[in-house]
Amino acid sequence: MRNRNATVKRPARSGRTAPIAKVTVREVAALAGVSLMTVSRAVTQPDQVATATLQRVREAITKTGYVPNLAAVSLRTSQSRLVAAIVPTLKTHMFDTMLAALIEGMATQGYQVLMGQSDYSVQREDELLRTIVGRRPDGMLVIGSVHSKATRDLLAASGIPVVEAGDLIRNPVDMVVGFSHAKLGAGVCRYLAERRRTHLAVFSGDDPRAQRRNAAFVREAEKLSLPRVLVLQSPPPTSHALGRELLARLVHESPDVEAIYCSSDMLAAGVLAEAQVRGLDVPGRLAVVGTGDIEMAASLVPALTTVRVDGGRIGALAATMLMDRMAGRPVPHPVVEVGFKIVQRDSA
Amino acid sequence: MRNRNATVKRPARSGRTAPIAKVTVREVAALAGVSLMTVSRAVTQPDQVATATLQRVREAITKTGYVPNLAAVSLRTSQSRLVAAIVPTLKTHMFDTMLAALIEGMATQGYQVLMGQSDYSVQREDELLRTIVGRRPDGMLVIGSVHSKATRDLLAASGIPVVEAGDLIRNPVDMVVGFSHAKLGAGVCRYLAERRRTHLAVFSGDDPRAQRRNAAFVREAEKLSLPRVLVLQSPPPTSHALGRELLARLVHESPDVEAIYCSSDMLAAGVLAEAQVRGLDVPGRLAVVGTGDIEMAASLVPALTTVRVDGGRIGALAATMLMDRMAGRPVPHPVVEVGFKIVQRDSA
DNA sequence: TTGTATGCGTTATCAC
DNA sequence: GTGATAACGCATACAA
Numbered sequence: 247m248r249n250r251n252a253t254v255k256r257p258a259r260s261g262r263t264a265p266i267a268k269v270t271v272r273e274v275a276a277l278a279g280v281s282l283m284t285v286s287r288a289v290t291q292p293d294q295v296a297t298a299t300l301q302r303v304r305e306a307i308t309k310t311g312y313v314p315n316l317a318a319v320s321l322r323t324s325q326s327r328l329v330a331a332i333v334p335t336l337k338t339h340m341f342d343t344m345l346a347a348l349i350e351g352m353a354t355q356g357y358q359v360l361m362g363q364s365d366y367s368v369q370r371e372d373e374l375l376r377t378i379v380g381r382r383p384d385g386m387l388v389i390g391s392v393h394s395k396a397t398r399d400l401l402a403a404s405g406i407p408v409v410e411a412g413d414l415i416r417n418p419v420d421m422v423v424g425f426s427h428a429k430l431g432a433g434v435c436r437y438l439a440e441r442r443r444t445h446l447a448v449f450s451g452d453d454p455r456a457q458r459r460n461a462a463f464v465r466e467a468e469k470l471s472l473p474r475v476l477v478l479q480s481p482p483p484t485s486h487a488l489g490r491e492l493l494a495r496l497v498h499e500s501p502d503v504e505a506i507y508c509s510s511d512m513l514a515a516g517v518l519a520e521a522q523v524r525g526l527d528v529p530g531r532l533a534v535v536g537t538g539d540i541e542m543a544a545s546l547v548p549a550l551t552t553v554r555v556d557g558g559r560i561g562a563l564a565a566t567m568l569m570d571r572m573a574g575r576p577v578p579h580p581v582v583e584v585g586f587k588i589v590q591r592d593s594a
Numbered sequence: 595m596r597n598r599n600a601t602v603k604r605p606a607r608s609g610r611t612a613p614i615a616k617v618t619v620r621e622v623a624a625l626a627g628v629s630l631m632t633v634s635r636a637v638t639q640p641d642q643v644a645t646a647t648l649q650r651v652r653e654a655i656t657k658t659g660y661v662p663n664l665a666a667v668s669l670r671t672s673q674s675r676l677v678a679a680i681v682p683t684l685k686t687h688m689f690d691t692m693l694a695a696l697i698e699g700m701a702t703q704g705y706q707v708l709m710g711q712s713d714y715s716v717q718r719e720d721e722l723l724r725t726i727v728g729r730r731p732d733g734m735l736v737i738g739s740v741h742s743k744a745t746r747d748l749l750a751a752s753g754i755p756v757v758e759a760g761d762l763i764r765n766p767v768d769m770v771v772g773f774s775h776a777k778l779g780a781g782v783c784r785y786l787a788e789r790r791r792t793h794l795a796v797f798s799g800d801d802p803r804a805q806r807r808n809a810a811f812v813r814e815a816e817k818l819s820l821p822r823v824l825v826l827q828s829p830p831p832t833s834h835a836l837g838r839e840l841l842a843r844l845v846h847e848s849p850d851v852e853a854i855y856c857s858s859d860m861l862a863a864g865v866l867a868e869a870q871v872r873g874l875d876v877p878g879r880l881a882v883v884g885t886g887d888i889e890m891a892a893s894l895v896p897a898l899t900t901v902r903v904d905g906g907r908i909g910a911l912a913a914t915m916l917m918d919r920m921a922g923r924p925v926p927h928p929v930v931e932v933g934f935k936i937v938q939r940d941s942a
Numbered sequence: 943t944t945g946t947a948t949g950c951g952t953t954a955t956c957a958c
Numbered sequence: 959g960t961g962a963t964a965a966c967g968c969a970t971a972c973a974a
Contacts (some may be wrong), residue, residue, distance in 0.1 A: 270967055281945050286969060296943060308973035311751055316728040317668040321950050326665065331709075336694040339687065346684040361679075363697050377706065380664040403659055476785065486890035512890065519895045522870075542834035542860065547867045570792050583846045629961045634953060644959055666951035669966050727945055 278306035344538035347561025355528030385568035407571035443505035450509030451482035489516020511536035548592035626654035643864030689740035695909025755919035798857030799830035837864020859884035881942035896940035
């Protein structure tokens with residue numbers, strides 16, 4: 247059943263009015279019978295203008311449809327009221343909450359957000375950041391971290407407040423809010439070991455963050471003298487389908503595995519689905535732990551035990567730190583480690 | 595198990611260089627021993643500059659770390675190379691692919707994307723759009739449609755190319771690419787009727803788009819002389835947990851329902867989970883149809899029958915239409931209806 | 943309370 | 959091939 251693709255009708259774009267883009271303080275001033283500055287003041291500091299004048303100006307603004315040109319404001323004031331955000335990709339759920347919180351936080355303070363997708367490519371990231379610096383944003387959020395040395399230097403030299411978010415890196419360009427992937431990986435390993443699971447596996451994407459978690463997980467298993475951890479990696483993004491596929495493989499190749507740590511909840515959900523199909527009891531026969539605590543985690547069957555990292559909090563913290571820096575206020579903690587939490591439910 | 599929140603160390607922000615934000619053509623020109631215009635030309639039209647000069651200028655640019663101020667460029671040229679995108683929310687998967695496609699499409703043409711979240715609030719949307727107009731974007735994408743009359747007029751008058759995406763509305767501000775929610779709702783109803791399901795229910799958010807689908811679904815059922823359709827609505831966003839909750843309610847209140855149309859795949863996934871828990875056979879006892887065809891739909895158990903709308907295609911089409919308009923090229927089809935498709939899998 | 947002059951950083955235009 | 963000048967739209971500084 248397929249709907250056709252068709253052109254339906256012409257749009258009703260009326261050419262009646264002069265484009266607002268061309269309306270400047272000039273026209274408003276002329277219409278209101280005042281000078282440019284009075285209009286400017288009426289907009290930015292209304293209390294400095296006589297009530298009667300203010301009213302006339304406001305009418306003129308309404309009548310002309312005047313909207314101040316922020317490029318001019320930005321040029322004049324050296325403030326863009328713009329914040330840039332770079333994410334690896336928008337196609338996964340991973341960064342949505344962080345971003346949503348940032349955008350919302352900044353919007354309440356009158357800032358707008360410029361978006362960029364690096365697609366996990368350092369080169370894309372570099373190009374992106376260079377273009378963005380041209381906008382003179384008042385602040386920047388980079389999810390993950392800035393990867394190339396040259397760009398790190400560029401940003402450091404630019405004097406633009408930068409928050410690198412999600413990853414607790416050692417040498418931030420400016421500020422960081424994140425968590426330790428190593429602690430997280432080790433923590434999950436201990437959690438499973440405490441619950442008497444000895445044959446462990448890890449399903450994950452092969453991005454750097456996941457790899458750091460995996461490495462720590464494996465190290466911890468060695469420290470606890472557990473059998474060798476089976477690590478299955480795939481190119482990101484990790485998906486539900488991948489979870490099913492990986493479990494299917496595991497069942498054949500290493501049927502003795504008792505617990506799986508998945509680098510995303512979606513991956514874990516796929517594992518649960520495949521386990522259901524195969525009649526594999528979770529958690530009886532197999533324990534499953536996810537990462538992210540996405541909305542569906544709590545209502546899956548069985549409810550998914552997962553590592554919660556509060557993306558919304560990270561985004562909100564980033565917004566606060568940026569605004570402090572932008573306002574010239576001292577930032578008490580330029581490096582903030584946010585916690586993660588293993589949320590115990592039914593799957594492990 | 596909770597990691598502490600702590601400050602770890604001071605950041606390594608070196609104050610050594612003059613902020614790039616302050617480097618202008620002036621400094622570059624001085625260093626290269628040329629005029630401002632030569633620098634400007636070296637950047638924008640290198641072939642107009644003698645090779646030797648070009649080289650000197652480029653060295654000077656590298657040495658100073660000069661990055662052109664786009665606010666100034668924008669002011670001077672009346673071109674912002676900025677495109678704005680307004681989404682209801684980033685917290686659901688609904689618009690990710692559309693957005694990702696748009697951002698990618700625009701980025702390849704040297705445009706940057708300004709993001710706004712309206713949170714399904716008309717007032718927020720208005721504020722947002724007004725601020726955004728101040729940036730003089732070269733184009734705008736609004737997911738859904740522009741709701742208030744005043745803002746529609748503002749946009750129409752602004753002369754900014756606008757694409758309203760996702761919704762095939764009747765009187766677009768400028769251009770539209772979308773599908774008919776009414777056709778979709780009716781189509782799903784027929785699909786279920788053809789499969790001998792007579793007692794139908796709809797689970798959905800109460801946003802306007804879902805409501806249009808629901809209304810058409812109900813009308814179609816009446817036309818087919820089916821029993822009254824049970825419609826259960828909740829405030830968006832729809833979620834997995836909500837799907838479970840609604841099915842639980844349904845089982846008590848209307849156990850005779852044979853098919854459910856869900857306004858999102860996540861909602862449908864929740865319904866499948868609850869059905870599994872209750873031992874309700876899907877599709878034997880109950881058919882389930884979702885909306886969106888998100889990645890997990892195909893690997894759910896049972897695989898989810900769903901209505902696919904190609905968000906990536908919509909985003910890409912929007913980007914193309916915007917770029918045509920921005921380049922002054924005629925837009926052959928300012929109103930584009932994209933198809934939807936009912937993807938038959940196992941759940942219905 | 944209101945107005946005038948000036949400059950933010952860049953490019954269009956015209957002159958050399 | 960290169961340079962001088964003006965202007966984009968607005969707000970800062972100061973004068974009235």
